[in-house]
Amino acid sequence: MKTLLKILFTALIAISANAKEIKLLNVSYDPTRELYTEYNAAFTKHWKAKTGDNVVISQSHGGSGKQAQSVVNGLEADVVTLALAYDIDAIATQARTLPADWQKRLPNNSAPYASTIVFLVRKGNPKQIKDWDDIVKKGVSVVTPNPKTSGGARWTYLAAYAYALDKNTKNDAAAREFIKKLYKNVPVLDSGARGSTVTFAQRGIGDVLLAWENEAHLVLKEFGADKFEIVTPSLSILAEPPVSIVDKTVKRHGTTEVAKAYLDYLYSEEGQDIAGKNFYRPRSEKAAAKYAGNFASLKLVTIDGEFGGWAKAQKTHFADGGTFDQIFQP
Amino acid sequence: MTPAATTFRAPPRATHRHPTTEPPAVRRLLIGIALGFMALFLVLPLVFVFTQAFAKGIEFYFKTLGDANAWNAIKLTLLAAAIAVPLNCVFGVCAAWAIAKFDFRGKNVLLTLIDLPFSVSPVISGLIYVLVFGAQGWLGLYMNADHPKFPWLANWLNEHNIKIIFAVPGIVLATIFVTFPFVARELIPLMQAQGRSEEEAARVLGASGWQTFWRVTVPNIKWGLLYGVILCNARAMGEFGAVSVVSGKIRGQTNTVPLHIEALYDDYNFTGAFAVASLLAFLALITLGLKTWVEHKNAALKEIEVSK
Numbered sequence: 001m002k003t004l005l006k007i008l009f010t011a012l013i014a015i016s017a018n019a020k021e022i023k024l025l026n027v028s029y030d031p032t033r034e035l036y037t038e039y040n041a042a043f044t045k046h047w048k049a050k051t052g053d054n055v056v057i058s059q060s061h062g063g064s065g066k067q068a069q070s071v072v073n074g075l076e077a078d079v080v081t082l083a084l085a086y087d088i089d090a091i092a093t094q095a096r097t098l099p100a101d102w103q104k105r106l107p108n109n110s111a112p113y114a115s116t117i118v119f120l121v122r123k124g125n126p127k128q129i130k131d132w133d134d135i136v137k138k139g140v141s142v143v144t145p146n147p148k149t150s151g152g153a154r155w156t157y158l159a160a161y162a163y164a165l166d167k168n169t170k171n172d173a174a175a176r177e178f179i180k181k182l183y184k185n186v187p188v189l190d191s192g193a194r195g196s197t198v199t200f201a202q203r204g205i206g207d208v209l210l211a212w213e214n215e216a217h218l219v220l221k222e223f224g225a226d227k228f229e230i231v232t233p234s235l236s237i238l239a240e241p242p243v244s245i246v247d248k249t250v251k252r253h254g255t256t257e258v259a260k261a262y263l264d265y266l267y268s269e270e271g272q273d274i275a276g277k278n279f280y281r282p283r284s285e286k287a288a289a290k291y292a293g294n295f296a297s298l299k300l301v302t303i304d305g306e307f308g309g310w311a312k313a314q315k316t317h318f319a320d321g322g323t324f325d326q327i328f329q330p
Numbered sequence: 331m332t333p334a335a336t337t338f339r340a341p342p343r344a345t346h347r348h349p350t351t352e353p354p355a356v357r358r359l360l361i362g363i364a365l366g367f368m369a370l371f372l373v374l375p376l377v378f379v380f381t382q383a384f385a386k387g388i389e390f391y392f393k394t395l396g397d398a399n400a401w402n403a404i405k406l407t408l409l410a411a412a413i414a415v416p417l418n419c420v421f422g423v424c425a426a427w428a429i430a431k432f433d434f435r436g437k438n439v440l441l442t443l444i445d446l447p448f449s450v451s452p453v454i455s456g457l458i459y460v461l462v463f464g465a466q467g468w469l470g471l472y473m474n475a476d477h478p479k480f481p482w483l484a485n486w487l488n489e490h491n492i493k494i495i496f497a498v499p500g501i502v503l504a505t506i507f508v509t510f511p512f513v514a515r516e517l518i519p520l521m522q523a524q525g526r527s528e529e530e531a532a533r534v535l536g537a538s539g540w541q542t543f544w545r546v547t548v549p550n551i552k553w554g555l556l557y558g559v560i561l562c563n564a565r566a567m568g569e570f571g572a573v574s575v576v577s578g579k580i581r582g583q584t585n586t587v588p589l590h591i592e593a594l595y596d597d598y599n600f601t602g603a604f605a606v607a608s609l610l611a612f613l614a615l616i617t618l619g620l621k622t623w624v625e626h627k628n629a630a631l632k633e634i635e636v637s638k
Contacts, residue, residue: 025580060580061593075578087400095465145557193597202600222598252488323560 021054027077028240029151030194031215035278036081042274042320043265047258053270055258063192064151071095071246081243083193084304085109085150086310088244093250098247111240112266113280115151115161119231120200120209120216127207132163135208136181138211138303143206144186145196147317147324151241152193154318156210159237161317166235180327189322199229212239217279217294232296237303253261361548382604394594394605399582405610406498410573410586411566412503418562422513422553427547430521431529441518447510455507456575460603463494463503481510496578501586505574509562515560517551524550557621564617568610 019143028036040057047171048056060067060075064083071077072095082088085103103110127140135142157179164178165171188205190196191297193215199235200209201219208231209216216230243266245259265271272284275293307313352360384391394400425444429437447455463469472480486492494500528550532542548555570588577584585593587610595603 027578030596038514056581058583060578061596062579070496071579072466073460074463074497076493077582181356198596198598218598 002224021056023257024055024057024078024259024262025060026074026081026262027067027071027075027080027119028062028081029067029083030061030140030192030240031152031197031212031218032081033059033061034195034218035214035280037145038278039266039274042270043262046123046265046270047261053258055252055262057262061194063092063145065149066191072099073078073288075213076253077246077264078255079243079245081241083239083241084154084310085242086154086239086314087151089310097246098244099247102244102326105240106243106263107267108283110242110244111214111283112243112271113262113282114241115213115241115296116236117156117210117239117281118213118216118236119233120219120228120298122210123227123229123233125229127206129231132182132235133159135210136178136185140185141187141206142182142185142208142210142290143188143190143196143200144210145191146191149191150193150196152212152239153196154217154313155212155237155239157317157324158303158313159233159235159301160210160306162237162306163233163235163301166291166301173318176323176327183328211328213281213295214279225241232298233275233297235284235301238300239308269305284285308321344495348571356587374417376611379604379607380381382601383608384599386601391605391608394599394602395609399585399593399607400590402582403585403587403606406501406585406633407587409503410497410505411563413502414561414566415559418509419513419555419559422517422562423551425498426517426521426551427543428523429518431526433549444511444514447508448515452508452571453575456504456572459500459572459576460495460637461501461509464501465495467495469494496580497584500547500576501573501584504576505569506567508569509566509570510560512565513555513558516554516561520551520554527599535574544580553624557624557628560617560620560624564613567613 026036026040036057044055044057047053058072060077064087067075068080068082068087068299070088071080071091080088080091088098089100090103092100092102104230106112108114117124119135121127127134127141129135134140144156147153147157148172160174160182161179162174166176168174168178170324188199190199196209197211197215197219199205201223209219211219213230213272216228220227220230243263245256245286247256250256250259266275267283267285268293269286272282272287274285276282276294279294280290281295284287303310303313315322351357361423395404418524425440428434429441462592472484492499496505528546529542532546537545566586569586570592573586574592575590577586577589579589579593581593587606591603591606591610594600594606
């Protein structure tokens, strides 16, 4: 028995001694799959050149809210790269594994790239959809995920709300009526952005997909530009998908330095270039200029300016009994 | 039917039709409906899976299956099944043996509990483990809180980086849970039907308990056990719901084959998803083949016994 234990113990030590390479887990939201596949390869190369260490980055993808919940329940993410600040706030308040002011630690509200919400329609735009007013019309079938679980859907909802506010001279009741009409046109609420895209593009359901700008461009790339076209509305929201290290986890894993570098490198020219290439709006002027052709200019409202920040928006609109629950009847 | 057979057919006796047979039209209709239903809901999807899997050619098919993440998913699925099936096999035999051969208090409670994994949704089974072992669950609050109740245990787990939920142990636990009843459920009716007379005879003739088990009980339940193991294995490898909740979906680490299929599908890699799905379809076909073989063996064995 004693020898058996000894063998087990030496085996355990041998395993831990062999694992010299650094491991990082990035828990992210749905549409970033392609972005991080490319970025991880670039960062691994950069880190190897800089320190000589091998870093192996694992990915987990899913609806932003759901991913945050997994991290709260113990999914050992070294870094989280989610769709919106509220989901990282939830990790900070529920699991207390990172400080409440995490968003101030990196530039641009900790969002190394931005995006917005646009429309994807079938080729030729058969329903003549030009702006938000056209998608609330009777007989238009709209595909968008569930704001309760999806980050992109929450940005979408708020973009529509901001448009309605803008049009109705800040009248809340009118905006609410507008949103109600919009969600009446939604036949399926998928749980994540990727599910909705597959519903629209692969299964052929709906006349218009309300999508992340990067996701809409990706559909053109993956399914062919001859099948779909992107319609940019007159007004949308500046969506800032933030990133953060999970302090307690990286401390325990001993990966603080590499995790920080991983996020910092997103702001480097190479990181920004990869973001632009994957249809995220880069923050650096150089990358922004390079990919300017991909991004239509439109009026963008911000979450802080229009809705008083995520905490307030979440409480008013998406919490149990909030506006979304009041206006949406399946 | 051959023409000869028609010639020697007995004279028509439509009026004396056997009371338990239906008119031919009804029979054909029923068989037609059953076969049509099968074709539509079983054969067609199966054919679709395979045509989609090879849509981009055989090279792409093997490239997808040879991918590191796919290979990892296959290994993880095999590992989970390799742990869950033998454990449930031992448990199933113990439980069936206890229930069929002995009378004790709480027997019905045990019977009901065995059925529990069948009656709850797999998603709930997964959530149970998150609630127990998750960072905000019972274990988590003992282990990972700022002031753990058993610091030495927390330290030891952290030092050796042992995780349960969102790691391999959680996946194995969830798999065990959902496949728990298969062997026991298969054996209980069989052992109950066989009764305990043979075991009693063996004991009277001086066999020890262990000898009775190996020489009398096991040969009797052999085929039923195998049948249960096959079903248990199929479910263990195909389980999605419970595993999806506890996996955390880390690519190349905690994705099982069904979860890897979902990930590929969501990556717009539809052909890849179907290529991996075809593995599970193969497994289903093999399971069906084995199942038929075991049933056949079982029936043959029974016939011999009857003729004896």
